[in-house]
Amino acid sequence: MSGAYTVLHDPNGLIEAELPLDRAPHEALVTAVLAWNDPDLAPRDYEQIALQLTGHARAVASDVRRLAAALPKSNGRGALAEVVLREADGRLAVPLEGTARCVQNRARLVRALYTRLDRLTEPAPVTA
Template sequence: MTDTRVVLYDPHGLIEAELPLDRAPHEALVTAVLSWKNPDLAPRDYEQIALQLTGHARAVAAAVRRHAATLPKSDGRGALAEIVLREANGRLSAPLEGTARCAQNRARLVQALYTRLDRLTEPTPAAQ
């Protein structure tokens, strides 16, 4: 039996752009994780939750990046998005740990990315 793999080459993120974010269940997970007081889960459970949040954070970051790229250079929202994306890249590069703290940090990151995405997608107030 031969193992075969297909490598996806999508340098412009077109496939990812077509997929909608599954926001509601991930926001519910973020809310649950951030409400933990003294959780008592196995390390592998924390790792799985953090892994789920990490994957979603990457998807939301890609959406933030796409929306920011469409803004004119003079729009300050793009600059703020770049700051959030740089911080997200740094936080996502940290290794996962089997701890509640790690899962909560990933939940905060998803929350921050959604906040930035919402600000990028809301209509701009008309110039007065």
């Protein structure tokens, strides 16, 4: 049937949760962006890189949010994740600019979100 489409209803984001993040290329991009000294790119190039990092930051934040929500309220890792997520929400609300500074800020955000994601996925510390 040509032109047909299916509307997907996934209010809990379960389908998205099943898809693994494409982490390696984004980490390589973050590393490259943060190593910039004085890049000479066109504003549109900066904007495209910032868009790529923004989209990935939102995907990582979604994973962090899902994992943090599954933790007991008494777990400190969830509270720290909430702090990082509030910071991420604020930084993602800032409009993109066609500048190296903007791109590097998005790269730092992706790095911070991956750090928090890793802390949420490692085994919980054993308390005596």
